Amino acid sequence: MVVMSPNQAPATMETEPKPRAGAPAIRLSGLRKEFGPVVAVRGIDVEIAEGEFFSMLGPSGSGKTTVLRMIAGFDLPTSGTVELGGRDVTRLAPFERDVNTVFQDYALFPHMNVQQNVEYGLRVKRVPRAERKRRATEALRTVRLEDFAARKPSQLSGGQRQRVALARALVNRPRVLLLDEPLGALDLKLRQAMQTELKQIQRDVGITFIFVTHDQDEALTMSDRIAVFNDGRIEQTGTPNEVYEHPASAFVAGFVGTSNLLSGRGAEAVIGHSGTYSIRPEKIHLDPDLSSAAEPGEVSATGTVTATHYAGATIRYVVSLDAGGQLSAVRQNSDRAPELADGRVRLVWRQEHNFRIPDDKEHTDA
């Protein structure tokens, strides 16, 4: 595997000021974007470290792409700043920033072969021919496509085209690579294969990746850290584990994983405290024996199964609790499936899996 160091600046970058040592790869401060009356981004503050695989996860219209476009320089913020390597680039043109973008639709030139597509950016920058060829070959080797150099994009699969788009960005050796739903056009199997591959390539080249997706599994699988977007704001930034196990809001609990909240009368009766609690479905066990008592450190509640969702490897049961409220429990589809008489069941989980959702913060700006 050829490793292209992000510190090896390309020829055209040599005159640019060096980034400040120890500065984060990206710092966004008070970043806001209005399109007329539409507030797309409401004030984002975040720092992304060198070499991080950082995902922006959120529903459609939550502002992820707009933030990416402001980092790339395609959109000018209404207020706030974008710093790359400690240098304020807010008002610089896209080509003056040490970032490259890979879009969902790849945007390959159909009349050029793979090698020419990858070399294109270097040709525009007037990089000499021999170096162009060497660097394109190196980039194609990184994405494992060196044997496909002579093919046209139309002769490639979706996953291969995606890798050409990636090679075309990597060949510029940017400090930061911005990826806007790059796997969105692929079917599920290929998408999962590419997730593993993309993460491996990111580790190999060590470039900071900013990855936009609305797919929670993708973000959880690939990222070092995730920012969860909602309505133009970041609701939570954390490692996949933090975001999944300790959601900072009911929105995050619902968007990342299956929403399973207990509040009001149900929470008081079952957990013994008021408030809203998130309990992940896979932490809850189903016990057909209603008469068993909870062990120390456990919580238990009886209820009736109101729906069963079969998903092949797992089965999800929706249970209406006698104490009030509803919870889902997931179990593996094994031979040891409990027989539930009349749909009556006891749910059991460990106390530490009750995660209290912080009370909703008041949003101050419009």
Ligand SMILES: Nc1ncnc2c1ncn2[C@@H]1O[C@H](COP(=O)(O)OP(=O)(O)OP(=O)(O)O)[C@@H](O)[C@H]1O
């Ligand atoms: N050029 C524009 N003019 C007006 N409104 C815009 C423009 N670009 C984006 N918006 C609006 O800003 C909001 C955020 O859009 P954005 O594309 O950033 O969301 P997103 O989270 O990337 O969504 P998706 O996952 O669907 O791409 C949306 O309400 C969108 O309609």
